[in-house]
Structures are given as C-alpha cells and as structure tokens.
Amino acid sequence: MKARVTVTLKSGVLDPQGKAIEGALKSLGIGGIVSVRQGKVFEIELEDAARGDAEAMMKSAAEKLLANTVIENYRIEVSG
Amino acid sequence: MKARVTVTLKSGVLDPQGKAIEGALKSLGIGGIVSVRQGKVFEIELEDAARGDAEAMMKSAAEKLLANTVIENYRIEVSG
Amino acid sequence: MKSAVLVFPGINRERDMARALRLMSGREPAMVWHAETALPAGTDLVVIPGGFSYGDYLRCGAIAARAPIMSAVCAFAQQGGLVLAVCNGFQIACEAGLLPGVLMRNAQLRFICRDVYLRIDRSDTPFTRGYNAGQVIRVPVAHGEGNYIADGETIARLEGEGRVVFRYSSPDGIVEPNWNHNGAMNAIAGIINERGNVLGMMPHPENHVEALMGCTDGRGLFAGLVDHFKIAA
Amino acid sequence: MTNVISNEPAITPELIAEHGLKPDEYERLRKLIGREPNFTELGIFSAMWNEHCSYKSSKIHLRGLPTKAPWVIQGPGENAGVIDIGDGLAVVFKMESHNHPSYIEPYQGAATGVGGILRDVFTMGARPIACLNALSFGDPQHPKTRHLVSGVVAGIGGYGNSFGVPTVGGEVRFHRRYDGNCLVNAMAVGIAEKDKIFYAKATGVGMPIVYLGSKTGRDGIHGASMASAEFGADADEKRPTVQVGDPFSEKLLLEACLEIMAKGCVIAIQDMGAAGLTCSAVEMGAKGDLGVTLDLDKVPCREAGMSAYEMMLSESQERMLMVLKPEKEVEAEAIFRKWGLDFAVIGETTPSRRFKVRHGNALMADLPIKELGDEAPVYDRPHVQAPLRPVIDAASIEPPIPIAGTLEQLIGSPDLCSRRWVWEQYDHVILGNTVQRPGCDAAVVRLNEGPKALALTSDVTPRYCEADPCEGGKQAVAEAWRNLTAVGARPLALTDNLNFGNPERPEIMGQLVGCIRGIGEACRALDFPVVSGNVSLYNETNGRAILPTPTIGGVGLIDDFTRSMTLAFKAENESILLVGKTRGWLGQTLYLREVCGREDGAPPPVDLAAERRHGDFVRGLIHDGLATAVHDVSDGGLLVALAEMAMASGIGAVLQGAANRIPAHAFWFGEDQGRFIVSARRSDIAAIERAAGSAGIPIARLGATGGAVLAIDGERPLPIEILKRRFEAWLPDYMSAVT
C-alpha cells in the first residue's frame, strides 16, 4: 500500500524560496508566471492494512511530524 | 491557469532525508511504515495560455531549474 | 549556574556552547542525550545548541523537537526554568511550540557565515541583563535558514509586548535592510516567550567570548545569566 | 571455482575495454590467476588496477618525492599523512580530488568529495578540525561555469557545515582550460593523540571484519554501469551513478568511530572510498599479509537484489570497514546501534592470502590478495618536455593604461577579486578555534585550548606549471611555504593533489614528471616533506587538457596563536618594507594576461635558497615582534599585495615610485618570487635593516602607511573604499547575473 502526503504552505505565509524561484524562472525567460509556491511531497510505502487505518495513520504522521500545521496544510492520498 | 510540478528522486538514488523521516516516524510510534521518500512540489500560478503552451513552458522550467535531472524525475500537471 | 546542554544526533555546536558556559560560569555543563526523559536534578539553565539536528532534514528542528528529552524541557519551561535556544536550537524551540513563528530559508537562499551586528532592544531579561538596551554587539551567524517569519498577529504581539530582544542592525544600531542578512521580518534575530524565560536567537554569542580570540561581545549574555542565578541564590 | 553464475555477462573484449583494462593488462591479470576471471572478478580487478587506486602512471615518479622528516609519523600510503606537533599530539591531513563527479552533479559531487576526505582523516583516529578546498572553474563566460560554481560551493558548504567542521581556506580560479573539466580538491585536517593513530593493516587470523555506517546501494557503480544495466530490472530508467552525500550520517559515523577507537575495539580500520568494499577489504588484508573472506549476504543493502558485482563496486558513502577485536564485538555493536548506524560482521581474516567473496552460497571471487594491489601494472609512460618559453623583457611591453587604472582593473578581475561570496557560504567559525578566517595568507586554527595553532593554506599557479612544469612545481610548494610563513608559522609538511590530463599523451606526462620534479626539489630545499596526496589524471575533454594543476596543501605550526601575524596594516605612519628582490618579471603574470591579453613567456624562476632565507628572516621578524603586518607577494604582484593590506585595514599608504631602471608596470605588477611586504614601526626600521644586511637579505623601503588612499608618487591616488568596492563586487555580481 502506498500513501502520498503533500505539504504546502498556507496561503498568506511568506515563501522566500518560492519567491526566489519565481524570480529565477522569470529571468530564465520563462514567461507567464504569476507566482510560485514550493511544497513537499512524501511518498510512503506502507505495510498492507485496511485503507481506513492507513489514512488515520498518515493523518497522525502529518499532524505529528510531516507538516508544521502552524504554517502548512497537508493532503493525504492512499492507494493500492 | 495552474500548474503543479512534482519532483522526486530517481529510484536508486540515496534519500538521506527520507531515511531520517522514516526513523522519526517510527520512533513516534507510527507503525506499518516500510519506507519514505521525499520530493518537492511546485505550485505555479500561470497567466492564461493555451494548455499546450503552458505544458511546454513548465517542461522547460522543470528541465532548466526545478529539477536536477541527473538525479531527479519530474511530473507536470496543468489544470484550470 | 548549573546548565544542561542538549545533544541531538547531528547537533554540532554543543562543544562551542559547553566551552562558553564553562568559561563564563566556571562550571562544566551537563551534556544531555536526546533519548533521556529527564533533565539532571537542579538544572538552572537548559541550552539547546546549534547544529544540524537530524541533518536539518524535513524542516530544521522538526525531528529534534519531538525527541523524548523535549517533553522534559517543555515542562521545565512551563515551571519558569530558563531555556536558551541558539540557531538550530531556536528552530527546535519554534517547532516544539516553546516560541512562536518559524525560521525559513535565508532570503538569498544561501548559507551565510559572517559577523553581524545585533541591537539589543531589551536589557531587562535574564538573558540580556549583561547588556544595555540600545547597545550593539558583534557576533557571528552561520545558518541557511534563519529568516524569521510569523503571521501578522504574532508579529504585532511580539512587537507590542516588547519581546523582540535582538535585531540585525548596522554597527551604530540602525535597522535597515542592508544589515538584515537573511531577510527576517522586522530584522528579528532573537525573541523571548511571553513569560520571558525562553530565548531563541539565530546568532552565536558562544563563539565570541574569548578575548584572545579577538571579540568578547557574546560574554554579556552568559555573564548576565550567571549574575541572574547568583542574585537568585 | 566451483559455482558458475549463469546470468553474468560473458567476458568479451568489449566488456574488458568497458572496464578500462587494456588488452595487455587483461593478459597480465589472466596469467596472475591462471584462468579467465568471472564478471565479479573482472570488476574487482578493474577497480584495483584503475589509475585512481593503483597510481600506475605516476607511481615511479612519486617515489622521488621526499616524505621523511623527524616529525613525520606517517607518510604517503595510509588514509592520510600524520605529523608530530609535540605535546603528544599529531596532525592528520590529506587532500583529494572529486573532479569528475563534481562536473556531472556539482552539489553532490563536491559534497561527497568533502565527505570522503573527512572520512580519510577520522579513519585514522583524528577528530577533524578544519577543511580547505581548491577549486578551478572554466571561463566565467562559458555557459556552464556559473552553474558549476554555485553547485560546487553550495555542496562543499552543505556537507562541511552540517558535519560541523570549519572550512577555513582554499582557492578559486577561472580559466577556459577548465571549461569541460572543473577541479574540486578538498583537504581535511584532524588532530589526534600521537600514540592513538589507527591504520589499515589487519593483524591476526580469524578476526571479524565489520561493516560500519550507512547501507550499500547502487551508487557510483561507474565504468561498468552500462554492463550492469544490461541485466538490471529497471532498464527504462538509466541508473544514475551519482553518489549522494549524507553529512548527518557521517557526523554520526565520526562520533561512533571515535568512541569505539577510544574503547579499544579496533585492530584496523579503513574507509570505503573509491571502489568501496573492494579496495578497503583488499588493502586491509594485503597490508597485513593476510587473506580476507567476505560473505556478501551479510552486507546491509539499501536496495533489493544487489549482485556481488554491484556490492563490490558500489561507492555508497559514509561507510567503513574494520577489523575488530573479537572480544569487543558486543560493546562495539552497542555503540553503533546507539548512533543509529549499521554494524554487521561480514567476513574474517584468513591465513591464505586469498581474497574470497561469497554470495548466496556461491564463491563469486577467489583471487590472490597481494597481487591485486602489488602486481598492478606500473608504467613508465613516455614523456616529453614542452619547449621552454622565452623570457619576456619588461621593457618590450608597452603598458596600455596607467598604473592606477591597472590596479583597479586587476583587483576586480576574476582571479584576484575577493572570494567572500564563496567562503561566507562555509561555516568557518564553528568549533570556536578559527584565529584567522578566510581572506588571509593562511588560515590559523587554534589547537584545543591553545597556545599552539596550525596554519593551513592551499596553493598552485597552473599557468606557471604549464609554461614550465618544473619551475611551476617548485613555485606551488614555495608559495604554500611562504603563505604559512607570512602568518608566523613554521611550515611542517604538505599534501598534494596532482591534477593533469591524459597521461598516455607524452606532453601531458611531461607536465606531470616536470611538476613532480619541481615539487620534490622545493620540498627538499625547504624541509617540507610530502606526507599524503592524490593523483587525478585524464582531466581532459576532446583532447584538450586542463592546465597542469598540482595543488599543494601546506600545514605549519604556530607556538602561540595570539602571536600569529595578519596582513592588515595596523596603524598610520608605519614603514612599509619589501623583503626580496624585484626584477620586474612579467612573463606569465596576471598583468600580462588581464591587461595586455597575453598568456606567454617564461614564468618567474624560483630561487629556493633565497626563498628559504627570506622566509626564515620574515618569520624571525614576526617572532621578535618587529613586524606589524606581513603579506607575501604572489598573483598580481607588489601593488595588488599592498592594496590587499590596505583594504583589509582601511588604512592607506603613501608609496614611492618604481625603483630605478625597472619600468613602473613591471615593478608594481611583476611576479618575482620569494618576496614579502612587511610593515613595521618607524623606530624598528633601523634594527630590521641592519639584521637584513647582516643576513644578506635584500630589503627596500616602499613608503609609509596612512590616509584613506593608496598614493603612488606621480599617479592618481586611489581611495581604499573604491578599491574595496571593486574587489568585493566581481564575484557576487557575476553570480547574480542572468544568462
């Protein structure tokens, strides 16, 4: 079983890295960019378990560690 | 229009970060984890353009800057 | 002053900190392994030193903040115990909820090691009583993620309650973007918690305590703490 | 051989060639073992017999280098060199290249280069206390250069900063000859108790061989990567051979290794560097005259289904191999577990002098262990010396612009501008012992609580080496020696990193031979032995080689760190003196290259006896408290050196015009060797000149410190602030420019 946890900055939180990348893309001549925000994605291989269990487990992983919920949101997808 | 570029390490490339997170999740008592690999996700807001153009642009962004294609793969999704 | 220096895997400025504490308090600090669940009895000061705990993987300080010893540190702080958190320690303290806000990538996205100037905004804390308010000190920074960021409300509270203790400034104490090497909001280099017993700061006062090594601007912080406990005793 | 593994590729001439073995080398191999090797064995031989491990092209020439002195504890041949610095302490140091990997993937290539050299040092029981790095990049205008600079610098910082060692010095240069081949040479320095040094030599039969550190993956299985991909599962994704560094694990490995060493668990230890398990196991056995048997089923692996071939050739980082005292197994394992690292007994020493590798019940290799190393081919490759270049008469060079403008141009040029943008990305203050930070002639690092300190520098002038390899080799050593001297240190020993092109070309071989000869001469004359080093050949693309670049890493000792000398002027109204003779040598100077657009002529000759006299004299002045600032004169010549002293202090100088009969541009920008600028209180001048006179040392007055400008008689005065701005601007401007 596989899970993917995507962690992104909450809107309103400054993202210096995203901003720098935005600038770099623009100066590389890649046009049409309004804004860039950078997040993280965790691809997690799980022992087989009921999907509900897996989701609960991933939620706890995200809350306890993977995301800093003060500034970040997370999204969980479980598959397979 | 929105694009999302997901960048992940090629298989076989050491992911020290994923390894450390795996250890931390285990010691937080989150069971059933086989392995963790970490990647990046870029959420990019684009000026409206033909979807094909946007995809080509994102491909060039990924190749030139967002991904280190020596060790990373990337995936592009354009929406909206 | 009995101090305890926390040691997490990947921490690397614990020796620098222990040397400063030894030189300034005349007492060897206890080195406390992250897997411990209690602080040594009679600890006056807990120090979370700099380094790259867990390689700075995931988010700086995130994994260390969840180590067993941190529950004891949070309880210690809750009871009013003094906690000094420097650099990676600051990041750990924020992740552990001891201090508000977060330390993001430096604005120019590069690691920076250089001497910076800090204006001391408050001298009435146990950590800064060795200095005068408005005084400027020179201490090194060495970090890639020291860019202090918090939401508008938090910043307003920090400023309103006078909890910004150190700011990056010019040598004569002027706060301006040129001297704010990492882009921190309001040039914040160090803050204290509401109760005033937890200090987090990015720069390294522990590297500027020996006259023979050229600069002693960091001594005030340690001397102030030693004084604080002397008077308390 | 009992078992034959069916899915291994057959040994064909193509496969042999892909493994970098020449037909005659393969013949030699076959004769040695008396049969055809299998695939795994071929891999093992190719690793042991490649240039990197066997030094087959350089060995006979390296023998000419002096490696002994009363203070040398261990010369070349171990993981790092070791010297005695008194008080029961030893310094362990070495330099190593990671050129090719850094060109492919600059961040990880440079990072793992730093990781590798740190491991070399702590394998010997030393705690690393400082790193240096010598970097050569292509033309700034080349489309790849900026990307390489940014990645390499970030990688060196990324690894060293996290590991927790200060990076205190190095060099950076740019030249189009490095366009397709950048150089990344990393040096690490550690300190140990003199009687607690650990070596690679195994002793005792039946001793457990232990694998330590991180798990093994398919990293860096090169050369042979194509061959192994043929029967790999993931054929669609071409397997990257890039190694990724994990400084976090390395830091844990350091602490764990030092702990088991202190507990007396270790008989022999060797890091897994190039050709990982193969090289480390063979070396431990061969040095101890013992056989080794490995059981690969026990090797901690990161990926499933790794073959013997892959495990033997993997270059996964942060790993060590150790021969353990059997009675200490439980204790040692507990220490490694505490640090969260792998610990596995994967073999044992045997009396047979055979190197045997088992995997899945099959014997995958059975080879004579001594011959693997000792019988590697050694070549006396043909070499020719390039014709010497003519000496350029300074009077024949028409200066295109006046002196003041020339200084402004030089000080803001790629090779002379400030390296701050680089070294600010390195934590150079951690450990709290950095007495002199980057930006000086040599870094100074206090040892423990002092008073002793080490001086560290890295130097070479490749354009001199190209024009005259022997003089260039001498000059590299002399400059390192001079830089150590300038901070008041007694130079003790050096490590070298010889970077050259393809040794199968006689003119490249000629460069290598010439440089080594020059290095040897200088080492002998200066009592400055070589205790470790590294050779990196084949640095060329499409038949175009790099400039010959024999990087010298020098180590010196200072008895009292509070008395180390710096190059900044200290006060106004002091005298400025020049020690050494100025002829106005313009051949191969930066003046000629940057201002006149010419890269020709003979390089400045090095008079080793004079070099030594002048250096000893200056060190004496520092020791006697007579010098207030000292700076050696090198790239860019006299005026550049003076400007550096002024910029470091903010104090200007009033300078007399050029000396008699020397054209002004040659006087100010010539690169004559063996010179130092010394500032001194006016009251001490007479004594200094007297001492110089009686020692036969040429000494001249240049002027006096003071003011906020560099004012040369008859020239436009140059404000220090403006010079400084130009000096600091080039690198950051270049790196932030958009291409």
Ligand SMILES: Nc1ncnc2c1ncn2[C@@H]1O[C@H](COP(=O)(O)OP(=O)(O)O)[C@@H](O)[C@H]1O
């Ligand atoms: N890659 C680097 N890393 C750290 N420090 C560097 C690097 N390159 C240059 N430096 C530092 O910048 C200063 C000037 O370098 P350089 O001009 O090569 O010195 P010198 O001419 O005395 O050998 C030295 O202190 C040197 O250590």
Ligand SMILES: [Mg+2]
């Ligand atoms: Mg110098």
